[in-house]
Amino acid sequence: MPNTEGAQATAPGLFITFEGGDGAGKSTHLQLVAEALRDRGIEAVCLREPGGTIIGEQLRSTVLDPGNYVMVDECELLIYEAARAQLVFQVIKPALQRGAVVLCDRFADSTVAYQCFGRGIPRDIVDRVNEFSCQGVWPDRTILMMTGGDAEMGIGRATNHKHADRLEMAGLEFHERVNGGYLALAAADPARIRLVVSDEPKAATARKVFGQLADLFPWMEGEGCDEAYFKDLVDRRDSLRRG
Ligand code: TMP
Numbered sequence: 444m445p446n447t448e449g450a451q452a453t454a455p456g457l458f459i460t461f462e463g464g465d466g467a468g469k470s471t472h473l474q475l476v477a478e479a480l481r482d483r484g485i486e487a488v489c490l491r492e493p494g495g496t497i498i499g500e501q502l503r504s505t506v507l508d509p510g511n512y513v514m515v516d517e518c519e520l521l522i523y524e525a526a527r528a529q530l531v532f533q534v535i536k537p538a539l540q541r542g543a544v545v546l547c548d549r550f551a552d553s554t555v556a557y558q559c560f561g562r563g564i565p566r567d568i569v570d571r572v573n574e575f576s577c578q579g580v581w582p583d584r585t586i587l588m589m590t591g592g593d594a595e596m597g598i599g600r601a602t603n604h605k606h607a608d609r610l611e612m613a614g615l616e617f618h619e620r621v622n623g624g625y626l627a628l629a630a631a632d633p634a635r636i637r638l639v640v641s642d643e644p645k646a647a648t649a650r651k652v653f654g655q656l657a658d659l660f661p662w663m664e665g666e667g668c669d670e671a672y673f674k675d676l677v678d679r680r681d682s683l684r685r686g
Pocket of ligand 1: 465549550551557611
């Protein structure tokens with residue numbers, strides 16, 4: 444694991460990442476948390492990896508393009524890390540410095556799950572490049588979302604409305620290894636990585652996600668964070684998506 448003790452000790456912001464296999468509902472729940480933070484006047488910066496910068500989005504297209512089927516695992520690893528280095532320097536560090544809550548859809552744990560457990564690149568190599576690209580930034584909390592079904596169910600959900608990308612096409616066994624990797628990561632660091640199974644309607648899953656953040660934001664389990672509020676959050680997000 445990278446040396447991350449007190450990683451952003453001098454920055455007043457909070458860094459929360461959402462992880463999980465494809466189709467686990469990370470981006471939905473990230474948006475719901477962001478909306479709730481904004482309801483309380485807190486700046487929430489929503490990002491995704493790879494992406495979140497112009498360079499990162501270009502690298503995303505390259506790494507996910509099914510046409511790039513000749514890409515070797517070493518190249519894949521370094522593209523993810525390159526996108527991360529840019530995002531950390533250009534967006535995450537400045538946001539944490541000004542006190543924002545940064546919510547990121549995937550971060551360095553994805554590289555351990557996909558490139559180490561999935562592809563088979565040795566852990567010490569992945570940890571070293573992660574440490575290099577993260578530049579001392581490390582998540583304060585990670586919500587690990589799992590579907591409650593097998594990897595096939597997640598891929599089915601992820602590719603419901605679009606063509607599969609290069610990673611989604613990597614095969615069922617690959618995605619099962621990725622899910623196993625995530626569970627191993629969570630078992631090794633239960634204080635940071637909190638497992639949420641997304642096997643219920645969105646509002647009920649949102650309550651579980653908020654519960655895993657309530658030590659950081661006590662109001663997330665307090666008055667007002669009831670069934671009606673979660674339903675309203677989900678409705679607002681759904682109407683934004685339709686609009
Ligand atoms: P997503 O943002 O739609 O989840 O797509 C990103 C894909 O890239 C997803 O299949 C996971 C994969 N990925 C890695 O393999 N390694 C990484 O380090 C990251 C950030 C993502």
